Amino acid sequence: MKIQFLGAAGTVTGSKTLIESKGIRILVDCGMFQGSREVRQLNWEPLPILPSTIDFVLLTHGHLDHCGWLPLLIRQGFEGKIFCTSPTKAITRLILMDSAKIQEEEAEKANKEHYSKHDPAEPLYTVEEAEEVLPFFRVIKPDTFFDVDAEISARYFSAGHILGACSIELFIEGKRLVFSGDIGRDNDDLMYAPVKPQEADYVFLESTYGNKLHPDNDPKDELKQAINEAYEKGGNVVIPSFAVERAQAIMYLIWQLKKAGEIPEMPYIIDTPMGVKVIDIFEDNREWHKLRSDQCQEMCAVFSMITDYEDTIAAIYDDQPKVIIAASGMVTGGRVLSYLERYIIRPETTVIIVGYQAEGTRGRKLLDGEKEIKMYGKYYPVEAKIVEIEGLSAHGDQDDLLNWLSELEEKPQTVFLVHGETEALVTLKEKIETRYAMNCEIPYQGQIVEIN
Template sequence: MSTSIKIHFLGASGTVTGSKYLIQTPDKNLLIDCGMFQGIKKLRELNWQQLPAKASSIDLVLLTHGHLDHSGFLPRLVKMGFKGSILGTAPTLDIAEIILRDSAKIQEEDAERANKDGFTKHNPAEPLYNISDAEKAINRFQKQQEAEWIEIDDNIKARFQYNGHIIGATFIEIDLHGKRFVFSGDIGRPDDALLRDPKKPESADILFMESTYGDQKHIEEDTSGKLKQLIDETTQNGGTLIIPSFAVERAQLLMYLIWQLHKKELIPASLPVILDSPMGARALTTFIKFPDWHKLTEKDYADMTDRIHIVESYKETWKIIEDTSPKVIIAGSGMVTGGRVLTYLKQYLDREETTVLLAGFQAEGTRGRQLLDGAEEIKFYGKYYQVKARVDILDGLSAHADQTELLDWLSEIKKKPEHVFLVHGEPQSLDMMRVKLKDTHGWEAHIPELYEIANIQL
């Protein structure tokens, strides 16, 4: 007798944010990832809607990794009635804990600022969730070993497999009634300075594949050389180099690359290099706690953190801003959607001697994308700020596999999957990846729409 499985595409379908995939089975209901929507207003507003599935009916959440677009909706899910456990690798849950607390704090502060300054249509403005909500989600975390099968039910088992991208990140394999479901999560890149190469799945009957860069190949760039060049050009001009950075992995990688330039005496020993990202600083501790998940030695870590000043208070942020001498600042967030980087941009964005260096994917509708596209002004804190600073991007720093690397990640799957779903990409990326899969492997892939339900007979 066949078993019917329903797949609900609750996020990252036709877009790169809000990853959520609900598998409804006769035995258990599993949610793979529970991300927050980011980017354009139309997407952000989805975070406030009720899910088209009962949160109380979900038995388990399995997280591929801790990024906000994969874990940031968890407090809302708990608020909506979810009472199950949240599973992930130990570093993933460590990172998710940091990110959820930070997200809740930012939302509380943003709501408070909006109410105080009156730039809100809501009376009063409310946070999506608060710190108490975040703690309730964190209390449901259950750490799992990488590469070990977990028995979920008589007919269901799952395991987390190393995937690069950020510390703790995995793809998830679920064996369900004799069929293997593979959720790629976000796939990392080979030869990363800090992380090992991603593992590759050996079989997949039903495959859910990210396509962030499904339409392109990363530019082969001398990242360290470009970083040195921009540091030299900006500081010799008397300016400040501001690098909006993702707090997890990207901030640590930037620190590592700048420390390497210092170690090789390619940048002045006297040049201040500052990490101003409370979340980035806390994420650094995850690297110390889980040495088996990355390449950084204990000595490297100590030397790197000795060279780079880590800001400990918001009061210190203002002291740094008031010092107009040349410096390098790494500050969250990576897509300029919030965080300390906005405080710096408020003061430095209208100065021609400033350089804003973007260091990763900039989603549609984010301020990072606006800067990349040449915006003459950007809006934050309810006001418009002129862009006179130079804007550049480090193309070689992406933590996402490109089209060639995505295809290579699939190279050990010998048997053609019965179903391939392309997710976590913008429309062009998704469609180009669909065509490429057809041309190279002969695989037919489907691009689901948001809230689509796929019925699969096992």
Template sequence: MDRSGRTTPGRGELTFLGGVGTVTGSKFLLALPQGGRVLLDCGLFQGGRALRQRNWDSFPIPAESLSAIVLSHAHLDHCGYLPALVRQGFGGPVHATPDTARLAAIVLRDSAKLMADEAEHANTHGWSRHRPALPLYEEKDVEKALELMAPTEHGQAVDLDGAELRLHRAGHILGSSWSEVTLTDGTVLVHSGDLGRPVHPLLKPPEPCPHADTMLIESTYGNRRHNDADTLMAMAAAVNRTVRRGGSVLIPAFAVDRTEVIIYRLHQLRQAGAIAEVPVFVDSPMGLSARDVYLRAIAGGSAELRPEVTRDVLDPGWLRELRTVEESMSVNEPAKPCVIISASGMASGGRVVHHLRHLLPDPRMTVLVVGFAALGTRSRSLVDGASSLEIHGDHVPVRAEIVNLPGFSVHSDAEETLAWLRHLQQRPRMTYVVHGEPEAAATLRGRIERELGWRAATACPDESVPL
């Protein structure tokens, strides 16, 4: 494929622009044989400076030459680059489920605000290398992007320049999908997106995939296995231990789905009398807005939700909502032990960063890192035993207890991913392992080759492969 986006006549081509060698920045460019160009996911790179810098790189083809974008779900690493592409001239449809569109509106507006706030803070306090520091995109770019949303129901057939798109339930977060693209010659490309777990407490399992000629499979936990029972017990123990020493628990949590799962698990533990009944605060306007989308889905009888999920598990009477900045600041120095759930999960931005700045130096406190922490993020640094964190240009000492609970992830683990792949009725011609750090991706690729007997490869950044 050249800079204009042209491909060899009669052949489709796939280019890995992000989400390879890392768990962020998912972008897979599909050049269709008849000339159309479709982007599967449009994610923002997060983590270390080198990764974040990639968000500022020029897109490899003119943004206006893209025919369409397909979003697997509303997490920032899968939809967060969309306003930047719109700013560069993209104006085509963005295919996503209705709930993905609703959640993406919340996530993208918050992202633009955080970018503007961070640029202003950097310019005021002089901690950025750039003069002046600028946001990647602005609120007006987000609003233009949201106008392009083309809500697409699971199972609905959509034309993509002659190819056919169908989205299927992925069970990762509300609205999440795996994508099936059938080319004009009948070739089927499947992109797993972020594959959910069969034991997700709120959502039904991913729909099985019967056929794929080319498979893109995520590998976030390609070298790990979740232990749900131990995770819940470890959470209860950490909360009780912290309360006994007079401290509070801070839980950095993704606003979309992770916050909801944590509320549900705390609800279970409190009902069972397994944890102390201390105040629980949700300090994330975005998280509370996302919860409203889940509550709407519950009220509407969404086919994605487990039938036993009712309103009270996400809206219990003991939950305290912090919406204003002043309310948020009030729990930086809590008067008595409490639990604070705050975005973002990787502590890359938002209110949780201010809480970390105040709570980390205090050995009575605990930070629970729930789910996956990508390389280069503050959450990963804490998991890896950092003695200090750089926050807004200052080095903050880490004296609080750090507890890592990866079992709260709603990504499928290696066993669950392989079980999903085994639903295919025949082996794909080629399987590309994506969206995983190098060791995880390599481990999953090896197991696919050995246990399934499939041809598999670990995708490389900016690599183009024929379909």
């Protein structure tokens, strides 16, 4: 059996792990690379194997860095099955359609305003190509073994993180391979705690926050303080947010603060069409989260929900203080850029960063204190106040990752650390080796490991 690391090896995005056994090829996740131009360029590179030779894809969840390369996989010849949970299918559809639409719009804008180096600028894939992914899905119930192939079986079990997110237990050649996917937090406001694996011969563990502990500060108090300070200055609050789960978690906290009378009466806006649609998925999948239907309805009543871009323009040019939640979470695209074009240059503005920011993204540059950021070919001075609330991340921190390994009955032969940047990977490796005396390795991009 061979394992090849085709993505998220030494970086946080582009998750793709290939398993080859007795002529069968299985791809765990098929994500898009995000971040610096150099990293994003990998999306345009062909895989080292032909997609037509891949038999199955097992999706852990529906975030873009885990599913966003599927349209290209199919365009390049994949004809197999894509296994996932029901919420993951619904979310992946939204994510891919939104991603394709943004790419088409940005390519059109780049060609119109001539700021791209490519002539003409083209989207990575189109809305039509995103739609072509849907017939390949096969929905799997969690905690139930199913046959991937005649001699290969698998089981999905909850990873927390977002709706439908699961870790995967794969039985192949007498070995038990466990892929963590992205692991959520043990004390998340909306999502249940991740289920811990009991047995594994080999573990493939995400390491996003392998070198960090989420602060003990109450994120609700930090959010309250940031909103009230901006309101007193007459400024707007812009919260770049992932449309799936993080947007809803922020909505939940704002609803709690509003209900307690701890933040002012002013417009609270959700401007992410995908985030609005995700609320329906929350309603349809109540067994995956803690929010009751009546709570969801009461929470939504606090917000103005924008889907039409004309309403976005109206909100942008309405200068009264307001709070805007808009995608994308790493400020790599989406409607949040339209708000930042107008508001980033104003010192009374507050931008609240609430999720992980990969290297090279605008979100990371804002956190690193860059004095200007580039949007749509133009540079804008950063005069706004930049606030980070780490406690709102959907990813488990170092303690959560270590705890996830705590119920393994026997030591796995190897724990492979993926989906992390260098410092996070190295730090988590040391922690795992010290606490559990497990053999731990950090694979590199393209590496092939043979398992006997």
